[in-house]
Amino acid sequence: MNSPHQPPRHNRTFFPHTPLQFHLPNPSNIGVDDQLYTEDELMRSYQRIEAVDYHQEVDVGGIKFTSYNAGHVLGAAMFLIEIAGVKVLYTGDYSREEDRHLMAAEKPEGVQIDVLITESTYGLQSQEPRLVKEARFTSLIHNIVSRGGRCLMPVFALGRAQELLLILDEYWEAHPELDSIPIYYASSLAKKCMAVYQTYINMMNARIRKQFAISNPFVFKHISNLKNVEQFEDSGPCVMMASPGMLQSGLSRELFERWAPDMRNGLVVTGYCVEGTLARHALNEPSEIPSLDGRKIPLRCSVDYISFSAHVDYTDNAAFIDEVKAPHVVLVHGEANAMGRLKSALQSKYSEREENIKIYTPKNCETLKLHFRGEKMAKVRTSRGEDLFVFRFVFIVCWYDNLTIGSLAAKYPTENQPLSGILVAKDFQLNIMGPEDLNELSGGLSTTVVTQRQSVAFHAGIGLLRWHLEMMFGKVEETITGPPGAETKEGEAKEGEVKKEEKKEKEKEAAGEAIVLRLGGCAQIDDRFGSLFKSFLRIPSLTGIRHSRHQATHAQAQRAPPRVGRQRHERHDCRLRFGCRHGH
Structure with a gap:
């Protein structure tokens, strides 16, 4: 049982090490019917969260994954996942453009990706260069406040809001005439996020780290946090950044409905x-x-769109797909039409290059099945647990008995030299080792001996059986053994050796004497004997023997081939056991 203070071993959750990602949305702000989880479930999930660093490889039950910087927001990560040798790179939301505070998304180096799962938010759209975009943005804000209007920017609390605050604070610093115009940042969650931004400077780009040596760039001079909307004096020009970013509800929706009828204002x-x-x-x-209460509100304010989205556009996304060179590309996180156009564009490009890259656009909850060649590699382990060399094989593994890898691990094998060992598969990894190393190197496995026996009723004389065995296998020895089930010493059994067991009283009454064929671990001889035995029992002339008696003793049967015919003396009702021993 798991301790209440320890995360359970199942349902584990991994986050990049920055605590920014731990500010999960509060379900109390969502309608009861739309809630996917309760606040209590949210709090209990925290004990299952395990923090990981970028480039740190984590192994969970043989599934390995490594996180890389995604450049979307502070702490965003893309994950490289390896399952049974297949490498899958899942980008999530990512950005390949370095902005004022975040580094661009990185590509895993020295790794051949088999499957790339990437976002397709913008489809075939391409965004304007960052410097051109920033100049247009600051000019637009300046024009709105200069005409006495209020500028509303609906933003998400995390990510782009911090980028825009850096741009505005720097622009206000460079234009003293704007000092009297306030900039408000209205979001309780954004305020919490800002504390993290002020702390994790080391995870940002070189520009921010250099500026931090002088002063913390996230301690703004011209921007105020709006603590209480009721205390907001809505008089005169101002710049307001409020959430949510799509005007669904909340403060941004309230202010938009209030300011929309005034043509001096701008969205x-x-x-x-x-x-x-x-x-x-x-x-x-x-x-x-439409207003939230159902009224119709005239829209007279200016409406402009300048994308500071931290998602890749077509140019950056297509370039990243080219760099990764994965044979399978799965497009997700986009509108169906945009994803379809992106898929067609990529297919046309790779068709012209004659590159065999397959593009997929699965729907939500649709299962996508991909097939890969079953090529595996197995490491040969010495008795000290060292990796000596690696086998690469496809589908077929050869197995040889009576050799141990420990004795062969002293030197590198020569070409075409057969090697013997036990192939151990654990957590999608293969290792070849000797039986004596199983307990130490495989986590407690051990060897055992399995003996298999088959009993068949035989109603003819022992001499007839001996004669047929000698014709097939040569010399046959008859010895006395202990009762059935008694253990024998290793290597005691030999090919073609016939042994007579002492029977328990009940077995004597039921079947008479028993003949046991020990085959020394060779299943092929066991099968040959079984086929021989069944074949001569089907001979019509032998049928009469099953219900007759004969005079020949065992000693007489050994000197000459037995006569096949009806005999009138003692009947031997024998039961045969033939089997083999396998070492596992």
């Missing part, structure tokens, strides 16, 4: 908007917008 959408949201609807510049 600046800075991120991606999903179809069906009010922000997406406003970009079409309708004459009026």
Whole structure:
């Protein structure tokens, strides 16, 4: 049983080491019918979270994964996952453009990726260069406040908000005429996130780290956090950054409904908007917008869109796919039409290059099956647990008996030299080792001996059986053994050796004497004897022997081949046991 203070061994959750990702959304802000989890479940999930660093490889039951910087927000990660030798790179949301505070997403080096799962948020759209975009953004904000208007920027609490705050604080510092115009940052969650940004400077790009040597760039001079909306004096021009970013509800929706009728005001959408949201609807510049209470509000303010989204556009996404060179590319996180156009563009490009790269666009909850060649590698282990050399094989593994890898591990094998050992598969890894190393190197495995026997009723004389055995195997020896089930010494049994066991009283009454064929671990001889025995029992002339008597003694049967015919003397009702021993 797991301790209540320790995370359970199942349902483990891994996060990049920055605690920013631990600020999970509060379900109390969501309707009861739409909640996927309760606040209590959210709090109990924290004990299952395990923090990992970038480039740290984690092995969970043979499944290995490594996180890499994704450049989307502080702490965002893409994951390289290896399962049974197949390497899958899942990008999640990522950005290949270095902005004012985040590094660009990195590509795992020295790794051949088999499957790339990448986002397709922007489809075939390409964004303008960052410097051009920043200049247009600051100019637009300046124009709105200069005409006496209020500028509303709906943003998400995490990610782009911090980027825009850096841009605005720097622009206000360079333009003293704007000192009297306040910039508000209205989001309780964003305030919590800001504390993390002020702490984890080391995870940001070189520009921020260099600036931090002078002063913390996230301690703003011209930006105030709006603690209480009721205390907000809505008089005169200002810049307001409020969440949520798509105007679904909350403060950003409330302010947009209040400011939309005034043509001096302006709405600046800075991120991606999903179809069906009010922000997406406003970009079409309708004459009026719906309010939360069902009223129609005239839309007279200016509406502009400048994308500071931290998602890759077509140019960066296509370049990253080219760099990874994965034979299978799975497109996710995008609208169906945009994903379809991106898939067609990529297929056309790779068709012209005659590159065999397959593109997939699975729907939500749709299972995608990919098949890979079953090529495996197995390491040969010495008795000291050292890796000596590696076998690569496909589908077929050769097995040889009576040799141990410990004795062969002293030197590298020569070409075509047969090697013997036990192939151990554990956590998608293969190792070849000697039986004596199993307990130490494989986690407690041990060897044993399995003896298999088969009993068949035989109603003819022992001499007839001996004669047929000598014809097939040569010399046959008859010895006396202990009762059935008694252990014999290793190597006691020989090919073709016939042994007579002492019978228990019940067995004597039921079947008479028993003949046991010891085959010394050779199943092929066992099969040959079984076939021989069944074949001569089917001979018609032998049928009469099963119900007759004969005079020949065992000693007489050994001097000449037995006569086949009806005999009138003592009947031997014998039971044969033939089997083999296997070492495992």
